[in-house]
Amino acid sequence: MKKSKLVLGILSITVVLALVTGCGSSEKQAAPQAATGQAADHKGMDMSGHEGMNMPKEDPMPIMKIMDQQLQDLMKQVKAGQTMEAQKTAGLLASTTEKVMPHMMDNGLKDSLRSAAGDIKNTVNFGKMDTSAMESKVKAMQEIMKQTTTHLQTMKHS
Ligand SMILES: [Cu+2]
Incomplete structure (x- = not known):
């Protein structure tokens, strides 16, 4: 019983670690994608791009x-x-x-x-x-x- 609990404990720690690592890596992957998306918006010069570029909201x-x-x-x-x-x-x-x-x-x-x-x-x-x-x-x-x-x-x- 004691041994199986220990194994279960190790398993759950491994699962938690895997989840944490997974989250971390997916966040790291998501961040540059979001940045690229914003840069593309700026180049497209839509209104959100304007705000980002401190462009006056005027024609x-x-x-x-x-x-x-x-x-x-x-x-x-x-x-x-x-x-x-x-x-x-x-x-x-x-x-x-x-x-x-x-x-x-x-x-x-x-x-x-x-x-x-x-x-x-x-x-x-x-x-x-x-x-x-x-x-x-x-x-x-x-x-x-x-x-x-x-x-x-x-x-x-x-
Ligand atoms: Cu403009």
Whole structure:
């Protein structure tokens, strides 16, 4: 009787150990899978991805429209020789550009957009109001904005 109880005891300990080990290993296996799932969500840029990436819960498309309007205003002001107004608009344009940055996942595109806005701002601030030079800078920024819009359309904002 004593021996069988001991065997039973060892058996139950073995079962408990096996369960504990089993749980532990399955948890270890589950954790990286969950992490991969989250990473995929971020790349998919759905709303849960946004929260995870500290993205503002806003639609970036209206920001792009504001940016486009500011760019058009700026060009009109440059053509009219309204330096003060153009400088003000260029400053607004730079801050609008920053507002769209948290939504962008492409660092190369971020850099391009930021430098295009910065280039325009610097040009206007240094008083180099050459219309044709500004036109080419504005066109360059509009081209980057098209790419940005396409990029932003890959994510969902509800
Ligand atoms: Cu976003």
